[in-house]
Amino acid sequence: MQKHLSVSLLILAVFAMNACRSNNQSNQETLEQTNNDAKGTFGYDVAFLKKYNNALTLQAPDNADAQAIIVPEYQGRVMTSTASGTKGNSYGWINYNLIESGVNQPHINAFGGEERFWLSPEGGQFSVYFKKGQTFDFANWQTPAIIDTVTYQAVESDSSSVSFRANAIIENYSGTVFVVEINRKISMLDKAAIMSELNVASLEGCKSVAYESINSLTNKDTDWKAETGMLGIWLLGMFQPTEKTVIVAPFSTRLSKKPLLTDDYFGKIPSDRIAVKDSAVYLRADGKFRSKIGIAPRSARNVAGSYDAEKGILTIIQYDLKAEEKYLKSTWEIHKDPYDGDAFNAYNDGKLADGSQMGPFYELESNSPAKALKEGETLTHRQRTYHFEGSKETLGAISQSVLGVSLDNIAAAFQ
Template sequence: MKKHLSILVLFAAVTVITACQKKNQSEQNSVEQKLTEGTFGYDLAFLNQYKKTIVLHSPDNSGAQAILVADYQGRVMTSTADGGQGNSYGWINYGLIKSGEHQPHMNAFGGEERFWLSPEGGQFSIYFKKGKSFDFENWQTPAIIDTVSFAVSESDSSSATFEARAMIENHSGNTFVIEIKRKITMLDQPSILSGLDIAALGNCKSVAYESVNAVKNVDAEWKPETGMLGIWLLGMFRPTEKTVIIAPFSKKLSDKPLITDDYFGKIPSDRIKVADSTVFLKADGKFRSKIGIAPRSARNVAGSYDSEKGILTIIQYSLLPEEKYLKSSWEIHKDPYNGDALNAYNDGKLEDGTQMGPFYELESNSSTRALKTGESLVHRQRTYHFEGDPASLNDISQKVLGVNIEQIGEIFE
């Protein structure tokens, strides 16, 4: 009799647990259905189903928030200037995350700022094993920046710090043992104003955060002749028909702008424009194209403007124009330390008709140097988003990027 009662109790418990799980899943689905896709609340509800998230809030107690995921190397998945119902700025690969599967070569989970390492190609590449040719079949993103979770060492309401350790071998057979530390901190309005050297935001809502990224050498001294590493930050954002990337360049250190615009072949003239000291690239997620600006020509800012939604995005990053920057093209390099400081990418269909996105990217690279044991590379980047009336956005764009909002909106018309 007691045995039968125990079985009945166990069965009842399992039934209750199952019912609760179904109820919770139903409630979660219901929450998602009430939220509109493209909003911050929708993305938070989605991510919470599959990963543990960290939500950071602006110290101003405004609606500015950001979502971080330690399992995705402490990346910033998305942010908003206006709470749960506000626009979500980061591109998220819902299908891949929902599948729970890992893809070959790279897992494009999305996120508006992810931590990567360089170089990608060349004799010192860490994406191609020794003896392998530089083609897609042999390209493999190192696990430490693809599938390995970072540990959360510190966190509070407005910041979080992530750490990891890795051993990586490059295409020349040289091995690196490194420690990675990455801290994300939300910025308040005074920090936004001082960081961009602007007087006021006008009629704009804003969100901004800073990432401080360090790679520490815990093994033998790095040498230029056997390869060195760099820090590479990439942000994936939501494209629209009216989104344009803005990449200002400087003529102080080089009369001729050092710009690369043929990574995937020639970009059609209706998709790229060079006017005065700015490169404009169409960011509609419909044509695969990429540009790079060398450190001697780059400025420490770049951005994008979506005239359809009235969203201005700016990245601001560490720039050391006299130092070495790693080259990442898929070939053996004559000068492997003559790479880009800034890259921008518009997604599009591959030759087989498939497409990862659509999204567009703003990317910054650190310089590199021969680290002794115990020394570190440090690369900082700030990401800002502004939403508001065109006049206020124009004031910010003119001051920071040197271009008029109307010019951006009309450049490809």
């Protein structure tokens, strides 16, 4: 039987046990006593992250309130951002308990963060998370150190951008060895760039923050071949859920009125948690039921997002999409077609069977295609992350223009 597992489930399994052995309440009370900013604000998270890491704070060139915090020790990931300065909402989910412990965990260190660099595929004959000959079981699953514990070197930075570099040797399940150089640049976007990239007419009536990451893999050794495996770039973001947060995944109708959708990673999703209406898939993002969807490249669009009606936050990701190219498949099995994977994924966190839970959080994820790189060639994948807070009129206009749905459509998705 096909094992529909994802990294989100694995994160939960590892850290649920550790959470049970820790006194979370005491830890957070201690932190709150040393931080004047309330929990949930960007200032709180900046103070916390700088206490344990060499965290870097970036700000938009034209707006000091639009900020993001990056941690080199966590592979240059964007941990969180805000549109409203230190007192504003902090959008990324952060695993405070793990970071505070200072103890690396087996299998994976799920530090959190609203955009992290990973590699695909996770499962299958070309997996870089399992060694050759191992069964696809949790006990054998191991996140490569280059995307888990290795500090990325900051090679260039200024007030609004930072560039990282790292090198690695990775072997896949089939025994193919990859020698790669990883480069990652994160740049804050000004309002003019936000409007231009999203093709929106105005940002009046809302606060905004946005950043772009340019991620590349360079083959430093033997030519890659489809028959022996290739690598892909996988970007994942963890965000704060609420009772009224809904993920919106628009899909193209050029091939079919129905999306090429995988929605049974953890079994059937109840109808009150997923909906397909017109040209969008909606998924509840309340952090209360474990569920995941994937959209194939020929059906995906290059944008997706979420709307939190409780806090009035619209989040959008925009990523490189090459609909006709091959994307790596990551389910835990030997694949008939290992290049029939998803371009976009979304995940809602939930409790495990034993009632434990690491989150809650929800995820928006994008993938690059795989390419048979010759020595010296580079694969690049770009993603932009946007957050907007403000009037329903302004947010609604942005949502309609970019995602193709109104806020009323989102609100009515599960009515």
